[in-house]
Amino acid sequence: MEVAVVPLFLLCFLVSSSSAKILAKVGVNYGQLGNNLPSPSRSVELIKSLNAKRVKIYGADPGILTALKNTGLQVSIMVPNEIITNISTNQTLADQWIHTNVVPYYPDTLIRYLLVGNEILSWPDKRTWFALVPAMRKIQIALKTHGIHKVKVGTPSAMDVLESSFPPSNGTFRSDISAKVMKPMLQFLNRTKSFFFLDVYTYFPWIAQPNNINLDYALFESKNITYTDPNTGLTYTNLFDQMIDAIIFAMKRLGYPDIRIWIAETGWPNGGDIDQIGANIYNAATYNRNVVKKLSAKPPVGTPARPGSVLPAFIFALYNENSKPGPGTERHFGLLYPNGKPVYEIDLSGKTPLSDYKPLPVPENNSPYKGKIWCVVARGAMANKTALASALSYACSQVNKTCDPIQPGGLCHHPDSLIRHVSYAFSSSWAQLRKTGATCFFNGLATQTTKDPSYGYCKFPSVTL
Numbered sequence: 248m249e250v251a252v253v254p255l256f257l258l259c260f261l262v263s264s265s266s267a268k269i270l271a272k273v274g275v276n277y278g279q280l281g282n283n284l285p286s287p288s289r290s291v292e293l294i295k296s297l298n299a300k301r302v303k304i305y306g307a308d309p310g311i312l313t314a315l316k317n318t319g320l321q322v323s324i325m326v327p328n329e330i331i332t333n334i335s336t337n338q339t340l341a342d343q344w345i346h347t348n349v350v351p352y353y354p355d356t357l358i359r360y361l362l363v364g365n366e367i368l369s370w371p372d373k374r375t376w377f378a379l380v381p382a383m384r385k386i387q388i389a390l391k392t393h394g395i396h397k398v399k400v401g402t403p404s405a406m407d408v409l410e411s412s413f414p415p416s417n418g419t420f421r422s423d424i425s426a427k428v429m430k431p432m433l434q435f436l437n438r439t440k441s442f443f444f445l446d447v448y449t450y451f452p453w454i455a456q457p458n459n460i461n462l463d464y465a466l467f468e469s470k471n472i473t474y475t476d477p478n479t480g481l482t483y484t485n486l487f488d489q490m491i492d493a494i495i496f497a498m499k500r501l502g503y504p505d506i507r508i509w510i511a512e513t514g515w516p517n518g519g520d521i522d523q524i525g526a527n528i529y530n531a532a533t534y535n536r537n538v539v540k541k542l543s544a545k546p547p548v549g550t551p552a553r554p555g556s557v558l559p560a561f562i563f564a565l566y567n568e569n570s571k572p573g574p575g576t577e578r579h580f581g582l583l584y585p586n587g588k589p590v591y592e593i594d595l596s597g598k599t600p601l602s603d604y605k606p607l608p609v610p611e612n613n614s615p616y617k618g619k620i621w622c623v624v625a626r627g628a629m630a631n632k633t634a635l636a637s638a639l640s641y642a643c644s645q646v647n648k649t650c651d652p653i654q655p656g657g658l659c660h661h662p663d664s665l666i667r668h669v670s671y672a673f674s675s676s677w678a679q680l681r682k683t684g685a686t687c688f689f690n691g692l693a694t695q696t697t698k699d700p701s702y703g704y705c706k707f708p709s710v711t712l
Contacts, residue, residue, distance in 0.1 A: 274301025543597030
């Protein structure tokens with residue numbers, strides 16, 4: 248009897264220890280693309296105030312890793328995209344990277360996940376695609392060389408690694424990466440018992456097809472909307488599960504049905520440009536509260552293809568980051584404003600009942616805006632004359648004759664105002680290039696407006712929605 252008790256105790260201990268590695272605890276992505284963000288030490292305090300248990304950073308910033316020492320927060324760090332190709336062929340470089348960026352902080356800083364690059368397979372540079380898995384292998388070897396065995400190596404992928412995702416059972420990796428990148432990657436993740444790190448944003452498929460995808464279905468709010476996969480008979484009640492299961496079926500198609508999923512990023516924008524529907528505080532709070540509730544449920548809920556499975560996750564993002572390029576939504580994914588105040592109430596532990604939160608502002612942009620939009624100098628940028636002059640030259644150089652009306656003798660030359668000339672150039676350039684993916688950003692100097700800036704005979708080009 249006594250002899251049997253000891254192995255049973257050890258077995259329970261081992262099961263408990265193994266399970267602890269993938270507890271259903273929600274973390275947060277801590278980006279730094281802002282010129283007005285709090286210090287690392289203050290940021291760590293704010294992360295704790297959100298009841299986050301994990302944090303992911305986009306690099307290995309010494310100040311952040313130092314601030315995270317002895318906090319109990321599990322940490323994910325990242326090898327920069329730009330050095331992956333070099334690391335893939337140079338074990339010494341991989342060893343040096345670990346020696347510099349992990350060893351000085353580990354184990355006081357609970358580095359548990361090391362991601363090689365960020366959405367590399369969405370990059371246009373195909374050489375980096377094929378360097379990715381070799382770089383992951385070399386980083387893994389470097390960790391072992393330094394006696395570090397509790398850090399999982401992976402890489403975050405966006406949903407565009409799939410060439411087919413609907414129905415979920417038809418999930419298939421892109422043909423240009425399936426055999427040469429995804430299969431060896433899955434082999435690596437399976438061998439090292441790591442995770443497939445996935446960025447899942449229901450906002451993007453919804454905004455691309457708002458007439459075909461119900462908003463409530465994207466926000467976990469649908470009460471009577473379901474979708475049944477005709478091939479499997481699995482029934483879906485939200486878009487999030489559909490997207491994850493498409494990846495699961497794609498992995499299964501390559502012979503790896505059991506690799507665990509980690510949600511590396513998920514979230515919803517709390518604001519955006521005029522031409523971006525559904526980006527508002529109401530939807531952001533609704534989505535993030537609901538996804539946290541799902542991810543932290545006990546027992547775990549999983550997805551229709553993997554019921555009861557744990558989905559560890561990082562919510563994107565800690566702050567609204569004002570230096571991120573691209574459309575306005577990119578700068579409005581934060582749970583917090585840069586001053587540390589919450590954009591809306593949220594508890595990442597999932598313990599706060601949804602009914603306990605205060606009412607949210609009524610959304611005003613869930614339907615497409617119809618009318619004209621101009622792109623002009625942002626109010627906060629008007630004093631930055633040097634940057635505006637450079638932006639004027641850039642905007643005028645993008646398309647021939649973009650700025651002819653503001654040249655001497657043109658209809659928009661007088662009054663000879665830098666602000667007016669730059670606003671004209673922004674509007675003209677954006678109106679011509681928007682269909683090719685151009686945004687009204689211009690390094691943070693521009694903003695959209697529905698107020699016509701035209702005057703007299705000077706008519707500013709606009710975008711009509």
